[in-house]
Amino acid sequence: MGLSVQQQAKYWGVAIAVFVLALWFLGDVILPFVLGGAIAYCLDPIADRLEKLGCSRxxxxAIITLVAALFFLLLVLLVIPTLVRETTGLVQQIPTLIDKLQATLSERFPSLEDQSSTIRQQLDKLAGLVQERGGELVNTLFSGALGILNVLVLIVIVPVVAFYLLLDWDNMVAKIDELLPRDHVDTIRRLGREMDNTLASFIRGQGTVCVVLGVYYAIALTIAGLNFGLVIGFVAGLISFIPYVGALVGGVLAVGLALFQWWGGIPLDDGGTATNWVRIGIVAAVFMLGQFLEGNILTPKLVGNSVGLHPVWLLFALSVFGSLFGFVGMLVAVPVAALLGVLARFGLEQYRDSRLYQGQSGND
Structure with missing residues (x-):
């Protein structure tokens, strides 16, 4: 005799609660396994394609691992040192940029020279806060990142976990399929396929979009001559999975830095200076072109319309999971939000087919 729906719900509810508690207590300990699993999931289609071409698993x-190792080596030798150097330089320049902003505002608005002015006082407080806390904040961020993603995790644990998970991925999927409750196996398989399509569209597709946009922004801003263009491009690409947010944040940062860099940058014959609006316009055009490419080419081709994740839902998931599980929560927030979206749509379908929604008319 099978279990009733209420009994099944009770058992599965307990299992989910235990799983959540395990995540809560393990915290950053499971970080390398989360990263390794994500890497294996993203690379599995490539391994399947190579198998179809005649290669063994x-x-x-082995081919994927070799290519990934070479790519990581190039990043370590060429990109990461430059990125760290520019980030450090940008943080060190923040107090100078604030002082320059204060001088510019004082020139345009002489009333700000008044020490009792509210705006002047707030600018002074902001400059003092950045000078006092900026270095401490950066040191905290870097030390926290190194504490979580230390050299051992990056070089040894994550690649090893990803290698073995990728090697046994198909076997693991088959074993999990054998453990599915037989009464609901068809429904679970259908939901699993929908979840896989959603994750594939978002993680693989949107991840590719983020990488392409980040590389484009970094290279274009660097060619345009913008200081710290590599950092701005990296930040804009990193958060491009939230529609419009990446371009908005990156565009504001880039145009703001461009204004500081090229305001009054052209010497005149009379001894004065003029603003290089052409350079500033080029920086703005870089992000306008990026938005056009993302909305009309990259996202439709690589992501499609099957994801169905609203930007507000993504921000909410990042906030909740980040506050509950820290850095690991931030990593799993987006895929979990995608999975919950599939379950929510399934629940709505069941609700519309139920007597709770249809009432007595559902019996007609």
């Missing part, structure tokens, strides 16, 4: 994983 072991050879396919």
């Amino acid at each position: 072991v050879l396919s994983v």
Whole structure:
């Protein structure tokens, strides 16, 4: 005799609660396994494609590992040092930028020279806060990042976990399928396929969009001559998974830095200076072109319309999971939000088919 719906709900509810509590207590301990699993999930289609071309699973994983190792080596040698150097330089320049902003505002608005002015007082407080806390904040961020993503995790644990998960991915999926409750196996498989499509569209597709946009912004801003263009491009690409937010934040930062860099940058014959609006316009055009490419080419081709995740839902998921589980929560927030979206749509379908929604008319 099978279990009733109420009994099944009770058992599965307990299992989910235990799983959530395990995440809560383990915290950052499971970080390398989360990263390794995410990498294996993203690379599994490539391994499947290589198998179709005649390679064995072991050879396919070996080829992927070799290419990934070479790519990571190039990042370590070429990109990461420059990125760290520019980030440090940008943080060190923040007090100078605030002083320059204060001088510019004082020139345009002489009333700000009054020490009792509210705006002048707030600017002074902001400059003092940045000078006092800026270095401490950066040191905290870097030390926290190194404490979580230390060299051992990056070089050893994550690649090893990803290698073995990728090697046994198909076997793990088959084993999980065998453990599914037989009464609901068809429904769970259908939901699993929908979740996989959603995750594939968002993580693989949107991840590719973020990488392409980040590389484009970094290279274009650097060619345009913007100081710290690599950092701005990296930040804009990193948060491009939230529609319009990446371009908005990156555009504001880039145009703001461009104004500081090229305001009064052209010497005149009379000894004065003029603003280089052409350079500033080029920086703004970089992000306008990026938005056009993202909305009309990259997202439709790589992501499609099957994700169905609202930007507000993404921000909410990032806030909740980040506050509950810290850095690991931030990593799993987006895929979990995608999975919950699939379950929510399934729940709405069941609700519309139920007597709770249809009432007595559902029996007609």
